[in-house]
Amino acid sequence: MAYLEGVGITPSQSVEVTAVAGVSALPESVPEAIPEANPEANPDTIHESLLNALFEESGAATYGLARQEFTRILERVATVQNFGLAAGAQPSRQQQESFFRDLKLIDLVLARACAGGHEGAWEHFLAAYRQPLTRAAIAITGSETLGRDLADQLYAELYGLTTRDGARRSPLDSYKGRGSLFGWLRTTLAQRHVDHHRRTHRELPLDDPAGSYEPPAAVPEPVKPAAEMQLLTKAIEEAFARCHAEERFLLAAYYMDGRTLQEIAHVFHVHEATVSRKLRRVTGDLRKQVVKNLQASGLSKRAAQEALGIDPRDLELNLKKMLQTSSPNAFTEKAVS
Amino acid sequence: MNSTPQLDLHPDADSLNDFIEQALSMPEREQILAHLAACSRCRQVIYLAEKAAEEAPVLLTAARSTKPSGTWYGNWRLAWLPAAALAAALALVVTFYPRHTAPAPELTKVTPERKMTVPTPALPQPSEDVPHMPVPSVVAKSTDKATKLAPPSHAPSSEPVLLAAPTPSAEPGPIAFSYAENNTAQSPPTGSLHGVAQQQTPAQLKPETAVATWQQQQAMNAGTLSTNTYATQAIQMKMPAVNTPHTSRTSSFTAVAPRMAKQTAPTGSFDTSMQPPMARATASFATKSIHLPSGLTAISTSTSGHRTLAIDLAGALFFSDDTAPHWEQVPQQWTGRAIQVRVQSDLGGAIFKLTSDNGAVWMSDDGKTWTAR
Numbered sequence: 001m002a003y004l005e006g007v008g009i010t011p012s013q014s015v016e017v018t019a020v021a022g023v024s025a026l027p028e029s030v031p032e033a034i035p036e037a038n039p040e041a042n043p044d045t046i047h048e049s050l051l052n053a054l055f056e057e058s059g060a061a062t063y064g065l066a067r068q069e070f071t072r073i074l075e076r077v078a079t080v081q082n083f084g085l086a087a088g089a090q091p092s093r094q095q096q097e098s099f100f101r102d103l104k105l106i107d108l109v110l111a112r113a114c115a116g117g118h119e120g121a122w123e124h125f126l127a128a129y130r131q132p133l134t135r136a137a138i139a140i141t142g143s144e145t146l147g148r149d150l151a152d153q154l155y156a157e158l159y160g161l162t163t164r165d166g167a168r169r170s171p172l173d174s175y176k177g178r179g180s181l182f183g184w185l186r187t188t189l190a191q192r193h194v195d196h197h198r199r200t201h202r203e204l205p206l207d208d209p210a211g212s213y214e215p216p217a218a219v220p221e222p223v224k225p226a227a228e229m230q231l232l233t234k235a236i237e238e239a240f241a242r243c244h245a246e247e248r249f250l251l252a253a254y255y256m257d258g259r260t261l262q263e264i265a266h267v268f269h270v271h272e273a274t275v276s277r278k279l280r281r282v283t284g285d286l287r288k289q290v291v292k293n294l295q296a297s298g299l300s301k302r303a304a305q306e307a308l309g310i311d312p313r314d315l316e317l318n319l320k321k322m323l324q325t326s327s328p329n330a331f332t333e334k335a336v337s
Numbered sequence: 338m339n340s341t342p343q344l345d346l347h348p349d350a351d352s353l354n355d356f357i358e359q360a361l362s363m364p365e366r367e368q369i370l371a372h373l374a375a376c377s378r379c380r381q382v383i384y385l386a387e388k389a390a391e392e393a394p395v396l397l398t399a400a401r402s403t404k405p406s407g408t409w410y411g412n413w414r415l416a417w418l419p420a421a422a423l424a425a426a427l428a429l430v431v432t433f434y435p436r437h438t439a440p441a442p443e444l445t446k447v448t449p450e451r452k453m454t455v456p457t458p459a460l461p462q463p464s465e466d467v468p469h470m471p472v473p474s475v476v477a478k479s480t481d482k483a484t485k486l487a488p489p490s491h492a493p494s495s496e497p498v499l500l501a502a503p504t505p506s507a508e509p510g511p512i513a514f515s516y517a518e519n520n521t522a523q524s525p526p527t528g529s530l531h532g533v534a535q536q537q538t539p540a541q542l543k544p545e546t547a548v549a550t551w552q553q554q555q556a557m558n559a560g561t562l563s564t565n566t567y568a569t570q571a572i573q574m575k576m577p578a579v580n581t582p583h584t585s586r587t588s589s590f591t592a593v594a595p596r597m598a599k600q601t602a603p604t605g606s607f608d609t610s611m612q613p614p615m616a617r618a619t620a621s622f623a624t625k626s627i628h629l630p631s632g633l634t635a636i637s638t639s640t641s642g643h644r645t646l647a648i649d650l651a652g653a654l655f656f657s658d659d660t661a662p663h664w665e666q667v668p669q670q671w672t673g674r675a676i677q678v679r680v681q682s683d684l685g686g687a688i689f690k691l692t693s694d695n696g697a698v699w700m701s702d703d704g705k706t707w708t709a710r
Contacts, residue, residue: 086364102360139392140385171350178361179354183390187354190385194378245367248374257380266387269359 050097058105063113063121073112074100077176084178108177114158115170122159129182130155136186140193150193154185232307235293239286247282254279347379348372357386629655630664639689641680646689646704648675654691656704670707671699 051071055061060070083091083099091099113121133154138147160168175184240248246268253259253267261272261279268275287308294304348356348369355361356369373380627635633649640646645657647664652674654667669675673693681688691699691707699707 084362084365086362135392136389139389174349174351176351179351179358183354183358183386184351186389187357187382187386188350190382190389191350191353193385194381198378245370245374249370249380252374252377253380257377257384259384263384263387266391267357267383 047093047097050100054100054103054105058109060109060113063109063118065109065113070109073108074103077103077108081176081178103177104180105177107181108175111172111175111177111181115160115172117160117168129185132182133185133189136182137189137193140186140190150189150196154189154192228307231294231297231299232290235290235297238293239289242289243282243286247278250275250279250282251286347376353379353382354386357383357390627661629653630666631655637675637677637679639678639680641689641704644704646678646691648678648691652676652694654678667705667707671709672697 051067051074054074055067055070058070060067065073078096078099081099082089083096084102085091085095110121110125114125130151134148134151137151137154138144141147141150158170158172160170171188175181243251250264253264254261261275265272265275290308291301291304294307295301299307352361352365352369356366356373359366361369373383627638627645627647629635629647629649631649631651631653633651633653635647635649635655638645638647640660643658643660645661646667647655647657649655654669654675655664656667657664671691671693673695675691676694677692679690679692681690689701689704690710691701693699698710700710701707
């Protein structure tokens with residue numbers, strides 16, 4: 001528990017979902033958003049035969065879950081996520097059925113049964129996930145000790161040792177069954193570890209020797225006129241604004257995080273050669289777009305080309321801010337099986 | 338998620354995991370991607386979760402493999418592998434060892450029989466009671482036959498002659514037969530030397546190398562070499578020629594050769610391989626019972642009827658009209674030194690032929706009067 005308490009994270013804080021998009025709030029962030037159920041997406045309309053099939057498939061009876069309780073779980077999951085559709089979209093019966101059939105019902109029922117304190121469910125959970133989860137935590141932290149500590153803290157948290165308003169709260173209650181339970185556990189571990197690291201790495205030791213102080217580097221004087229700098233900055237911002245979401249993610253992952261092509265390829269489930277081609281195309285298009293924007297601002301093509309030779313350190317650009325602008329196109333490369 | 342970036346709001350673990358496992362719909366995925374593009378914290382979460390997904394299964398496998406065995410004999414599991422391999426090797430050795438060693442008893446059988454298969458002793462020994470006239474023809478036939486068939490039944494009578502005779506004038510037949518025997522030792526056991534000898538090719542049986550060796554030795558030492566020494570050298574010289582088509586048999590053959598040498602040496606010959614079989618047989622018979630008046634060893638003899646001619650080491654020619662007991666020297670009527678005398682019986686009557694060391698050939702009807710050819 002020391003691990004999480006040191007971080008300042010309680011089980012329920014980082015896994016509460018917000019409306020529609022399932023965005024959680026960190027402790028210091030905005031207050032929790034209450035999920036709003038879509039009144040049009042009424043799970044009561046689930047066909048009886050489908051519900052029976054789902055109930056049988058889930059094995060809910062094994063953990064003592066009644067059919068009524070099982071139905072309530074499905075209602076909540078479907079309402080919170082709006083059947084996987086965009087906010088405000090009206091799901092058809094077929095979409096609803098498809099959503100329910102795609103759920104990991106066994107994992108969902110197990111998580112809910114564990115959250116409800118079912119002993120049999122916990123026995124099964126521990127037998128199936130304790131060892132893999134410890135190994136995953138070791139892989140995430142890169143340390144046997146830290147990994148075991150992280151996994152133990154998460155177990156305690158999952159068991160519901162934390163109470164809120166007098167009631168035990170388990171993060172397992174927030175699992176919605178679209179991905180695998182083990183994947184959810186891995187991601188939760190990663191979240192805990194990253195949050196812990198982001199908090200603790202700022203705590204610099206105070207016993208630094210005085211001689212180790214290094215003065216900041218001298219700020220180079222701009223060599224280009226201020227007007228040209230402003231034009232270039234504006235052109236770059238506009239070019240970034242036109243990028244798609246996955247393109248911005250690609251640029252951020254490769255150029256800002258320094259991730260390898262292989263790591264990025266794993267995220268997108270594509271081959272690294274695909275990522276490489278995509279990166280080359282994105283940077284080429286970005287450069288062309290910047291030149292085009294500069295020309296639109298009144299520069300000649302030659303002057304626009306020369307403007308690209310400016311030292312980037314002379315520009316006042318917030319790439320992080322520019323990458324936050326969204327665009328509704330998705331990564332369309334075919335995934336590698 | 339609002340269109341305005343709010344970095345304090347992050348997708349929950351469920352949404353990020355759904356993104357990783359590609360369980361999100363397109364609009365949801367786009368929202369997560371847009372957030373990930375601007376949020377290094379969530380990108381880091383994704384990278385770590387991916388890393389754990391890749392490494393955890395491997396670690397699990399490793400952990401499973403290092404699980405200690407629950408049984409007391411579990412630690413001996415690896416020891417069974419070399420033990421089983423050793424047992425298998427021993428089984429193979431036990432199975433195949435008798436097959437490899439099977440020819441050895443056959444060799445021991447063959448080796449003593451070599452004494453018995455020497456053709457010269459197989460011939461009827463000239464004695465006072467036996468008429469001498471028919472002997473050459475009989476000897477010639479039986480000797481020639483012995484080269485191929487080697488009847489072992491005559492062996493006991495041959496051994497004293499073989500060991501006692503120091504004369505280098507010997508027959509190539511037994512030597513040739515010794516090749517066959519040597520090869521027989523290496524060939525699959527047939528139970529009969531007779532059959533084995535028939536398997537040998539003429540090239541293998543030809544003792545040309547032995548003849549050349551003997552001629553050289555004879556010219557140098559003039560009979561001073563012991564029979565055993567000669568025979569050993571001759572056979573050793575012959576071995577490569579004999580074994581050339583069967584190089585794989587060389588080692589075994591060499592091991593057998595010394596024993597063979599003692600038994601076959603006296604029957605070695607220096608030039609009879611180039612002569613008709615009858616002449617060879619005649620010479621073989623004569624050299625074993627001739628005691629010339631000069632006291633020298635006869636290097637070439639020839640018999641036709643009751644008349645016998647012999648040349649000693651000095652080149653002197655001796656004539657006997659009573660099949661060897663009494664000799665008289667024939668005056669030299671030829672040039673050079675006589676080195677060979679033979680009988681040619683295919684000219685309408687027996688006629689002797691003498692060859693000198695200068696290559697001249699002289700002919701005689703009675704063995705006493707010689708004319709140049």
